[in-house]
Amino acid sequence: MVRKLAGKTARLGLYAAAVAGVVLATANSASASTLLGIGQGAGACPAQHVCLWSENGFVGATSGSKYGAIASDQNIGDMGKLKREGALWDGMQDTASSVVNNTGSGICFYEHNWYGGLQFRIGPWEKWPSVPSWINDRISSFTYC
Structure with missing residues (x-):
């Protein structure tokens, strides 16, 4: 037994x-991923990612521009940390002008780091070729909401 x-x-x-x-x-x-310099057009945004471009119409890193585009599948509390050292591309702090939410969740964009200040919310699968003027070039963080 x-x-x-x-x-x-x-x-x-x-x-x-x-x-x-x-x-x-x-x-x-x-694992979570954040991709820098994803390319032009809303179609460049990967599935299940949130994407931001420095210019209207889903354009980033145009000639003479030091900014670009990012895609992330996680919350970003400080967009200023997303940059390439030693290259033209200098990050996304207060530069986003167009966004795509390629997820099934709402996304909240914030004026300040760590989700403070003005809030701009978009729904699942929304594409904004130009964000409202009151948040344009002011996005510093975003989170799933």
Whole structure:
């Protein structure tokens, strides 16, 4: 009887370890991404990402411009940190003029870092070739809302 119980306990322990390994592997395989310099046009926004361009009409990094475009599938609390060192492209702090929400969730854009100040909210799958003038060139952070 003790031997049977010990065998069942050992099998249960191996089963639990296997399940824990699958859960851990799944959690590690799904990672967030933020892409810099995604290209022109609303179609450049990847599935399940929020995209911002420095110019109206989903244009970024035009000739003579030091700004560009980004795509992210996570909240961004400080758009000023999204930049390429040593290149023309200098980040997206207070420069966004057009946005695409390629997700099934609402997105809230904020005037200040870490989700403060004025808020501009767009719905799932919305595309704005030009954001309203009161938030144009003022977006500093965004979050799923």
